[in-house]
Amino acid sequence: MLLMSCSAPAAPVGPFPVIGPDSTVQVAAGPQYMRGAVHQFFWGKHYRKLWAVPVPAAVFNLRTAVPGGLTPTEAGGSFQTKNLRLVDRNGVEYVLRSVDKDATKALPENLRDGPIGRLMKDQTSVINPYGAYIVPRLAAAAGVFHTNPRLVYVTDDPALGAFRQEFANALYLFEERPEGNQSAVRSFGRSARVESSRKVFTNLAFNPRYRVDARQYLRARLFDMWLGDWSRREDQWRWAGFPGTGGSTIYRPIPRDRDHAFFKFDDGLLTHIIGWVKSNYQSFHEEIRLRDVEGLNRAARPLDKSLLVYLTAADFRQIADSMRTSLSDQEIKASLTVWPKAVYDLAGAEFDRKLRGRRDQLPAVAAEFYALLAREIEIPGTDQPERFILEPVGDGQVRVQVLSIHAGRPDSLLNQRTFSPTQTRSIKLFGLGGNDVFELRGLPDHRFEIGIYDGAGQDIVEQKPLTTPANQPTSVMVYDSGDGNTVKITKPVKTRAYVPAATEFDAAGWLLRHRLF
Numbered sequence: 001m002l003l004m005s006c007s008a009p010a011a012p013v014g015p016f017p018v019i020g021p022d023s024t025v026q027v028a029a030g031p032q033y034m035r036g037a038v039h040q041f042f043w044g045k046h047y048r049k050l051w052a053v054p055v056p057a058a059v060f061n062l063r064t065a066v067p068g069g070l071t072p073t074e075a076g077g078s079f080q081t082k083n084l085r086l087v088d089r090n091g092v093e094y095v096l097r098s099v100d101k102d103a104t105k106a107l108p109e110n111l112r113d114g115p116i117g118r119l120m121k122d123q124t125s126v127i128n129p130y131g132a133y134i135v136p137r138l139a140a141a142a143g144v145f146h147t148n149p150r151l152v153y154v155t156d157d158p159a160l161g162a163f164r165q166e167f168a169n170a171l172y173l174f175e176e177r178p179e180g181n182q183s184a185v186r187s188f189g190r191s192a193r194v195e196s197s198r199k200v201f202t203n204l205a206f207n208p209r210y211r212v213d214a215r216q217y218l219r220a221r222l223f224d225m226w227l228g229d230w231s232r233r234e235d236q237w238r239w240a241g242f243p244g245t246g247g248s249t250i251y252r253p254i255p256r257d258r259d260h261a262f263f264k265f266d267d268g269l270l271t272h273i274i275g276w277v278k279s280n281y282q283s284f285h286e287e288i289r290l291r292d293v294e295g296l297n298r299a300a301r302p303l304d305k306s307l308l309v310y311l312t313a314a315d316f317r318q319i320a321d322s323m324r325t326s327l328s329d330q331e332i333k334a335s336l337t338v339w340p341k342a343v344y345d346l347a348g349a350e351f352d353r354k355l356r357g358r359r360d361q362l363p364a365v366a367a368e369f370y371a372l373l374a375r376e377i378e379i380p381g382t383d384q385p386e387r388f389i390l391e392p393v394g395d396g397q398v399r400v401q402v403l404s405i406h407a408g409r410p411d412s413l414l415n416q417r418t419f420s421p422t423q424t425r426s427i428k429l430f431g432l433g434g435n436d437v438f439e440l441r442g443l444p445d446h447r448f449e450i451g452i453y454d455g456a457g458q459d460i461v462e463q464k465p466l467t468t469p470a471n472q473p474t475s476v477m478v479y480d481s482g483d484g485n486t487v488k489i490t491k492p493v494k495t496r497a498y499v500p501a502a503t504e505f506d507a508a509g510w511l512l513r514h515r516l517f
Contacts, residue, residue: 025153026054029099029171033125044268046125050347055130055340057171060096060152062086062159065174070094072163080105080124081259084160084167085177092184093177096154098170099129101259123271130343131262132173134351135227136187137335141326143216144223145240145254146187149173178238178254188254191240198516200239200251204306205432205507206383208404208414209248212239216252217307219319224255225296225365226327226358228284231260232300234514262351286357293368302513305378310415313370313423320366327359374423383433383507385457387411390429390450391441396421398444400429405437421447431455433506438478439464440493446473456506458484466490 030051040048063069068089077083082098103120104112132149139146154160156168179196182188203210224232232255239251262284266275275281279295288296297304332355336348381388385405393399399418403411419427426449429438433456440463444450452461461478472492479498480487487495502509511517
């Protein structure tokens with residue numbers, strides 16, 4: 001449904017270039033998703049009414065969208081979203097992201113037009129087509145970096161060039177592409193160095209002078225849970241780099257692609273059953289079910305285990321309490337008013353109620369999230385030489401310290417954390433590359449299952465003192481790849497020969513855990 005209008009477009013959200021005074025359209029994002037009562041009973045009501053209601057959208061003009069215009073350069077996207085990359089005369093990049101999705105691209109071609117393909121396409125209705133609209137103000141209130149999407153309609157514009165046939169006559173979200181020098185964009189922290197997850201994790205694994213602001217990442221992850229955004233794999237992030245001390249670089253996260261925020265899936269008989277099996281397909285309810293926090297975060301688990309390993313329960317609690325305070329009723333209400341009136345009339349009261357209810361749960365959700373991550377700990381080094389120190393510190397606890405080894409000067413502490421056997425059952429240390437040193441300063445409590453994985457390089461594993469009584473219970477295993485390591489241990493510490501998996505060997509292999517190679 002498309003109706004032309006001569007009214008001026010609404011003001012954009014956030015610090016974003018103003019599209020010229022062109023016409024607007026009244027357009028429904030997906031009227032094809034309205035289905036009969038029987039279909040909805042089995043396959044869900046979802047957001048079908050929002051997809052079917054006409055809303056105003058500014059007509060997008062590539063020649064006037066920003067000073068000097070925009071040139072389309074590259075088509076892309078995931079299995080669902082269709083993207084068109086644009087660049088201005090200064091080399092700054094933007095992107096058009098399709099509002100409508102097509103999950104059938106993940107299917108073999110012979111299935112896309114059949115019953116399975118039609119059903120997958122129909123389930124696009126689980127997505128709120130205007131959900132991304134309300135995120136910028138909420139993210140700003142929560143202290144999380146964000147893009148600034150604006151709803152636009154792309155006509156059959158000759159300026160699209162070779163992309164004209166594929167991208168004409170559809171609704172898109174127009175936003176900054178978080179990459180490169182973004183010093184002009186406040187919502188990216190004015191970072192002059194925004195990088196991809198592949199680049200950032202390569203840097204993290206190869207050299208300890210690159211670090212991620214773990215508290216800021218936790219804040220962003222709790223924000224994800226509040227929105228019900230369960231699809232937070234590595235490519236859903238960009239990273240704003242900032243100068244640290246001593247020539248180091250600190251990265252802070254920029255979440256992107258909110259397609260799965262506010263997911264509504266379980267309101268049909270069959271989709272409800274599927275939701276029980278696929279616990280990551282969690283719907284946006286007023287209550288975040290604590291028993292399902294694991295499923296809600298499954299896609300981001302490799303990221304979470306790597307980036308949050310040194311944060312304590314107190315860190316989780318403090319950040320959750322801070323967010324609960326900053327996401328006030330007034331901020332929630334104000335964020336919803338950016339919706340077109342027709343959308344607000346259909347969903348405003350529902351979202352106001354749900355966002356307030358989920359906000360009040362953030363401390364309990366953070367506590368459960370911490371408990372899940374604390375059970376099994378993985379601590380990697382880098383491809384530079386590091387010293388890992390394990391030391392009992394009383395009450396059954398063990399402290400793990402990771403230090404950077406420097407030739408001719410003292411080692412410098414990179415990170416440390418103390419673990420309790422009531423929270424943690426296993427700790428695995430991975431030396432990765434470099435000639436690393438693993439020190440056991442006493443024997444950890446036997447309730448910890450501790451694994452030491454040497455990886456590449458000629459490493460040293462030593463137990464201090466070597467006179468520890470052999471009958472003292474402990475559960476420490478040294479996995480020796482046999483590539484010239486020096487192992488100085490006595491019973492009850494055990495040694496086992498092994499061939500390192502690719503994900504355990506060096507920095508390049510560790511990236512496999514993050515699906516980045």
